[in-house]
Amino acid sequence: TQLLEQSPQFLSIQEGENLTVYCNSSSVFSSLQWYRQEPGEGPVLLVTVVTGGEVKKLKRLTFQFGDARKDSSLHITAAQPGDTGLYLCAGPAGTALIFGKGTTLSVSS
Amino acid sequence: EAGVAQSPRYKIIEKRQSVAFWCNPISGHATLYWYQQILGQGPKLLIQFQNNGVVDDSQLPKDRFSAERLKGVDSTLKIQPAKLEDSAVYLCASSSRGIRGTHEQYFGPGTRLTVT
Numbered sequence: 129t130q131l132l133e134q135s136p137q138f139l140s141i142q143e144g145e146n147l148t149v150y151c152n153s154s155s156v157f158s159s160l161q162w163y164r165q166e167p168g169e170g171p172v173l174l175v176t177v178v179t180g181g182e183v184k185k186l187k188r189l190t191f192q193f194g195d196a197r198k199d200s201s202l203h204i205t206a207a208q209p210g211d212t213g214l215y216l217c218a219g220p221a222g223t224a225l226i227f228g229k230g231t232t233l234s235v236s237s
Numbered sequence: 238e239a240g241v242a243q244s245p246r247y248k249i250i251e252k253r254q255s256v257a258f259w260c261n262p263i264s265g266h267a268t269l270y271w272y273q274q275i276l277g278q279g280p281k282l283l284i285q286f287q288n289n290g291v292v293d294d295s296q297l298p299k300d301r302f303s304a305e306r307l308k309g310v311d312s313t314l315k316i317q318p319a320k321l322e323d324s325a326v327y328l329c330a331s332s333s334r335g336i337r338g339t340h341e342q343y344f345g346p347g348t349r350l351t352v353t
Binding site: 132161168169170171172173176216218221222223224225226227228229230 | 241268270277278279280281282285287292293328330341342343344345346347349
């Protein structure tokens with residue numbers, strides 16, 4: 129059974145700090161996706177990484193896919209209150225997705 | 238382009254009652270998914286449709302849950318009878334890709350169900 133483990137589960141930081149969240153698995157994935165979910169809303173796709181070692185940047189967010197395609201990380205530089213939310217990683221399972229439990233990020237001003 | 242629509246947004250019922258959720262996917266999206274998201278966890282797939290056919294319902298508790306997608310567009314998810322542990326957010330998502338290849342899923346806002 130494929131599982132995605134995310135850490136940390138909760139993160140509370142001040143505006144301007146940097147942070148990294150992790151997504152790990154014992155299984156190889158053909159791709160991994162990162163979603164952000166705000167309270168009362170559905171998850172919104174941030175990025176898809178498909179190549180081992182790939183690094184993608186989205187403004188202040190940097191996503192990396194591990195060389196062995198078993199793990200991924202999300203780094204946020206100079207976090208802002210608008211970054212607050214639940215960050216989920218997801219990988220393909222057949223033609224659907226399996227999700228990690230997520231990292232709840234709170235950024236206070 | 239309109240997003241995935243879901244209704245109702247909130248529902249409170251007593252255990253053993255029945256409830257139904259409705260989803261209207263993005264126009265033209267052939268694939269539709271229902272996920273259950275329990276507080277503190279990531280979404281878990283319940284059922285996946287390709288047009289009006291079921292692709293995967295292996296994690297759907299079929300003794301109490303049912304879903305249909307008539308005419309390959311809108312979908313309804315029903316729970317009868319509800320249990321306390323069914324309290325969760327039910328998310329609908331749709332995708333334009335077929336059953337092969339990577340795909341982006343677009344999620345609706347979800348229905349928050351509370352069973353008392």
